Amino acid sequence: MSAAPLLRVEGLVRHFPLGGGLFARKAGKVHALNGIGFSLAAGRTLALVGESGCGKTTAARAVVGLTRPDAGSVHLDGRDLGTLRGADLKTARRRMQMVFQDPFGSLNPRLTVGTIIAEPLVIHRIGTRDARRARVAEVMTRVGLDPRDADRYPHEFSGGQRQRIAIARALAPAPDLIIADEPLSALDVSTQSQVLNLMKDLQRDHGLAFLFITHDLAVVDWFADDVAVMYLGHIVERAAVAALFDAPRHPYTRALMAAVPVPGRGKRRIGATADGEVPSPIAPPSGCPFHPRCPRAVDACRTTMPQAAEITPAHVVACHNPAPVPATAAQARP
Amino acid sequence: MNELSRPAAPDSLTRLLARRFVDHRLAVGSLAVLVVMATLAALAPMIQALLGVDANAVDLGVRLAGPSLAHPLGTDELGRDLLLRLLNGGRVSLTVGIAAALVSAVIGTAIGLAAGYYGGTLDALLMRLADGVIALPLLPLLIVLAAVDLTKLGIAADVARSADMSLYRMVAIIALVSWTTVARLVRGAALSVREREFVLAAAAAGAGPLRIMGVHILPNVASPIIVATTLSVGHVILLESVLSFLGLGIQPPIASWGNMLTGAQELIWSAPHLVFWPGALIFATVIAFNFLGDGLQDALDPRAITR
Amino acid sequence: MMRYVVQRVGESAIVIVLMSFLIYSLIGLMPGDPIDLMINSDPRLTPEDAARLRAVYGLDRPLMERYLHWAGAAITGDFGNSRLHVRPVLDVMGGFLLNTVKLMGLSFLLSVAIAIPAGVVAALRRNSRLDHAINLLCFAGISVPVFWLALMLIIVFSVLVPILPASGTGSVSGGGGFIDAVRHLVLPVATLTIFSIGSYTRFMRAAMIEVLRQDYIRTARAKGAGPGRVVWVHALRNALIPTVTIVALSFGSLFSGALITETMFAYPGMGKLIYDSIMGNDYNMALVTLLFATVVTLAANLLADLAYAWLDPRISYDTGRGARP
Numbered sequence: 001m002s003a004a005p006l007l008r009v010e011g012l013v014r015h016f017p018l019g020g021g022l023f024a025r026k027a028g029k030v031h032a033l034n035g036i037g038f039s040l041a042a043g044r045t046l047a048l049v050g051e052s053g054c055g056k057t058t059a060a061r062a063v064v065g066l067t068r069p070d071a072g073s074v075h076l077d078g079r080d081l082g083t084l085r086g087a088d089l090k091t092a093r094r095r096m097q098m099v100f101q102d103p104f105g106s107l108n109p110r111l112t113v114g115t116i117i118a119e120p121l122v123i124h125r126i127g128t129r130d131a132r133r134a135r136v137a138e139v140m141t142r143v144g145l146d147p148r149d150a151d152r153y154p155h156e157f158s159g160g161q162r163q164r165i166a167i168a169r170a171l172a173p174a175p176d177l178i179i180a181d182e183p184l185s186a187l188d189v190s191t192q193s194q195v196l197n198l199m200k201d202l203q204r205d206h207g208l209a210f211l212f213i214t215h216d217l218a219v220v221d222w223f224a225d226d227v228a229v230m231y232l233g234h235i236v237e238r239a240a241v242a243a244l245f246d247a248p249r250h251p252y253t254r255a256l257m258a259a260v261p262v263p264g265r266g267k268r269r270i271g272a273t274a275d276g277e278v279p280s281p282i283a284p285p286s287g288c289p290f291h292p293r294c295p296r297a298v299d300a301c302r303t304t305m306p307q308a309a310e311i312t313p314a315h316v317v318a319c320h321n322p323a324p325v326p327a328t329a330a331q332a333r334p
Numbered sequence: 335m336n337e338l339s340r341p342a343a344p345d346s347l348t349r350l351l352a353r354r355f356v357d358h359r360l361a362v363g364s365l366a367v368l369v370v371m372a373t374l375a376a377l378a379p380m381i382q383a384l385l386g387v388d389a390n391a392v393d394l395g396v397r398l399a400g401p402s403l404a405h406p407l408g409t410d411e412l413g414r415d416l417l418l419r420l421l422n423g424g425r426v427s428l429t430v431g432i433a434a435a436l437v438s439a440v441i442g443t444a445i446g447l448a449a450g451y452y453g454g455t456l457d458a459l460l461m462r463l464a465d466g467v468i469a470l471p472l473l474p475l476l477i478v479l480a481a482v483d484l485t486k487l488g489i490a491a492d493v494a495r496s497a498d499m500s501l502y503r504m505v506a507i508i509a510l511v512s513w514t515t516v517a518r519l520v521r522g523a524a525l526s527v528r529e530r531e532f533v534l535a536a537a538a539a540g541a542g543p544l545r546i547m548g549v550h551i552l553p554n555v556a557s558p559i560i561v562a563t564t565l566s567v568g569h570v571i572l573l574e575s576v577l578s579f580l581g582l583g584i585q586p587p588i589a590s591w592g593n594m595l596t597g598a599q600e601l602i603w604s605a606p607h608l609v610f611w612p613g614a615l616i617f618a619t620v621i622a623f624n625f626l627g628d629g630l631q632d633a634l635d636p637r638a639i640t641r
Numbered sequence: 642m643m644r645y646v647v648q649r650v651g652e653s654a655i656v657i658v659l660m661s662f663l664i665y666s667l668i669g670l671m672p673g674d675p676i677d678l679m680i681n682s683d684p685r686l687t688p689e690d691a692a693r694l695r696a697v698y699g700l701d702r703p704l705m706e707r708y709l710h711w712a713g714a715a716i717t718g719d720f721g722n723s724r725l726h727v728r729p730v731l732d733v734m735g736g737f738l739l740n741t742v743k744l745m746g747l748s749f750l751l752s753v754a755i756a757i758p759a760g761v762v763a764a765l766r767r768n769s770r771l772d773h774a775i776n777l778l779c780f781a782g783i784s785v786p787v788f789w790l791a792l793m794l795i796i797v798f799s800v801l802v803p804i805l806p807a808s809g810t811g812s813v814s815g816g817g818g819f820i821d822a823v824r825h826l827v828l829p830v831a832t833l834t835i836f837s838i839g840s841y842t843r844f845m846r847a848a849m850i851e852v853l854r855q856d857y858i859r860t861a862r863a864k865g866a867g868p869g870r871v872v873w874v875h876a877l878r879n880a881l882i883p884t885v886t887i888v889a890l891s892f893g894s895l896f897s898g899a900l901i902t903e904t905m906f907a908y909p910g911m912g913k914l915i916y917d918s919i920m921g922n923d924y925n926m927a928l929v930t931l932l933f934a935t936v937v938t939l940a941a942n943l944l945a946d947l948a949y950a951w952l953d954p955r956i957s958y959d960t961g962r963g964a965r966p
């Protein structure tokens with residue numbers, strides 16, 4: 001990664017208090033993010049991978065400002081969003097748009113598709129009414145929708161079409177970065193590939209960067225440039241896609257890959273599976289959060305949180321006892 | 335690529351709702367009755383001009399007359415035409431009823447949206463306030479509020495005692511005590527809508543709280559507001575009529591169905607028909623609004639429990 | 642549970658204090674003041690006398706000071722004298738209160754005795770002709786203006802067919818005895834019953850329909866419990882929980898109905914006392930009766946909440962009152 005990062009996230013922490021209400025005592029807190037950091041260059045795609053509950057959605061929301069982090073910072077083009085106010089903050093917001101998981105929930109059922117797509121333009125006071133209408137038609141065509149359907153309501157569209165509407169909305173204010181939170185998981189498989197192709201085309205044509213949140217490793221291999229693997233609010237491994245898939249070093253990454261067949265790479269048994277339940281984020285284990293399930297755990301894992309270290313260039317792992325580079329790594333590619 | 339195909343013909347949600355509403359025959363009948371009543375009341379000044387009779391013209395020669403060609407429903411204790419007074423009274427009662435219901439709906443919506451959207455301490459405070467208002471003995475409180483001497487609040491005497499002032503005062507004090515139903519409904523709905531992804535999507539796109547509440551939450555809580563407001567019109571008309579009847583509401587010479595019955599106890603022997611008509615019209619109007627609200631509820635929100 | 646009780650009682654106490662101040666301020670905003678009334682009744686009083694009297698009675702002091710002075714006396718049980726009755730207000734209230742308890746109690750029992758079976762039957766035969774008829778009558782009861790209903794009953798039963806007295810309690814004129822007292826209660830009780838029965842029946846019907854949908858009712862049926870037993874033992878008991886709560890919560894509305902009814906029938910109860918004292922500039926009386934009505938209404942609401950918490954084991958209040966739905 002030689003380009004200056006478009007998005008840089010540092011030490012992001014977010015804990016959710018449990019319980020609540022006016023008079024109730026706080027019963028505890030969910031450790032959703034425990035100090036994660038990553039960066040993303042313009043025009044590239046970073047996939048944030050992990051099981052449900054690992055904090056990846058919270059990370060996405062913290063980046064776009066839906067969730068205020070307890071600590072840490074988000075930088076866009078080197079400017080800390082936490083220090084921006086007023087017009088500067090609005091401009092920064094315009095440059096990052098989000099696509100949500102559920103295309104049935106993320107579109108207001110009472111608004112027409114045209115109104116929905118135009119909303120970011122209205123919020124950011126971009127263009128006249130006519131200009132906005134033209135822009136809506138333009139992005140609708142761009143995502144493969146008929147602009148004549150702008151006066152229809154979301155419930156008249158299929159799931160795949162709705163996700164296209166959501167993408168058109170994100171695209172409308174000409175952002176530099178789209179944060180996509182599991183945009184495919186609510187779609188059936190054939191629709192998934194169409195939407196994925198669309199996003200790839202958009203990236204190529206508009207130089208968009210994607211922060212792509214997913215639990216689906218197969219998609220990552222095809223779509224992303226870099227991957228960050230999350231476990232219980234920590235990023236445990238971060239590398240370029242090829243490096244990570246060829247030589248996963250963190251035992252958790254290996255367990256994930258063992259559980260999921262990756263097309264073109266086959267289902268590999270690396271002898272690394274994770275047994276047992278994911279620990280509760282309310283009471284995370286001491287030391288490395290993965291140690292109760294880890295086949296490679298050593299004594300240090302139980303007491304000390306491993307620090308992220310660049311063990312080979314551009315390959316960062318947080319592990320006391322990372323797996324060796326498999327000798328057969330090269331052979332794994334057919 | 336079938337993805338590019340346009341969506342199928344829209345399933346007519348509006349038509350479905352309309353059909354469900356039409357199924358509620360009492361509601362449809364009530365709507366018809368209310369439309370007729372509102373039209374007649376609105377046209378009262380014109381009817382009056384057409385007949386060349388002044389509703390407020392006192393004619394002691396025809397006091398308490400029975401029905402006749404000149405006075406289809408007879409006359410009152412001052413010889414005024416009962417039918418015209420009923421129409422004029424209807425105009426006032428319906429206007430006050432609808433206005434007060436709308437004002438309380440606006441207050442309730444604003445409070446409910448704020449409580450539901452912001453949550454936390456503001457929510458707790460506003461809802462305790464609503465609980466407090468609900469827990470008060472309504473009618474005694476309204477009687478005191480209606481009896482308050484506005485000049486003691488620094489309002490000029492001629493304004494405070496003018497007949498029109500009694501209209502505004504009725505709307506204001508009734509709205510002051512009846513915003514709670516809408517506030518609670520809107521708060522509940524806003525709490526659930528607030529967590530929906532399209533609200534997050536708007537926030538992620540940079541929308542501020544006012545835009546989120548107005549554009550995204552409000553349209554999605556419209557059904558309960560419409561139902562509750564319709565039901566509250568009937569309730570408001572009852573409150574207005576009883577206050578006016580007690581001499582604390584709409585002040586003569588403005589006629590309202592309630593104040594037409596003021597002093598009716600003295601008339602029960604001599605002219606029971608004078609007692610019958612105004613109350614019968616209140617009754618009919620209120621029951622019609624209640625049926626209408628019930629029908630709207632069935633159509634818009636069939637799962638809601640009738641409370 | 643204990644924590645919840647303490648918290649709710651505490652909240653209600655705060656509301657009562659706030660309301661006493663609000664009512665005190667509102668009464669101060671009513672037309673005229675005690676000195677005006679003295680001046681009107683005694684033309685020899687000069688404006689200087691009036692100013693002196695105001696100072697003597699402390700009426701020239703700021704509102705907060707006057708309120709605290711009143712509240713201080715009220716705590717010791719001294720609520721002042723009634724202007725209309727020329728006796729301490731608490732002495733006057735007793736008899737009126739008893740009459741209201743009679744009126745409200747009788748019509749409450751009567752409406753519950755009718756509303757429960759009517760609601761159950763309507764729920765069991767949902768959408769039958771009977772259900773529709775009951776529903777229609779309920780709407781009529783909810784929608785009728787109480788004062789007009791009273792007038793109509795008087796016209797029918799005291800004017801057209803003069804079989805019942807139109808006003809009073811009978812005990813005042815004396816000599817009538819028990820039968821006469823009952824005869825005087827018939828029309829007021831009927832009015833108030835018609836006023837409240839509609840909503841009670843609808844609550845009962847809705848609660849019963851909800852309960853009949855539950856799985857345990859179907860289980861009881863499947864296990865061979867007879868239809869009568871299912872309805873009257875299993876379902877009714879559970880349907881009564883929400884109904885009791887809502888009925889208790891509607892106490893304020895019943896009291897409003899009683900106020901109108903008492904005024905219409907010249908029945909000497911609390912409602913009429915409130916109305917007469919407000920209309921007659923009897924400030925001390927109005928203040929105390931209004932405050933009393935507030936306290937009783939709040940107490941009814943409190944009891945309803947507590948009863949609900951106690952009757953429904955699924956609800957735990959120990960974690961405090963969450964702001965969440």
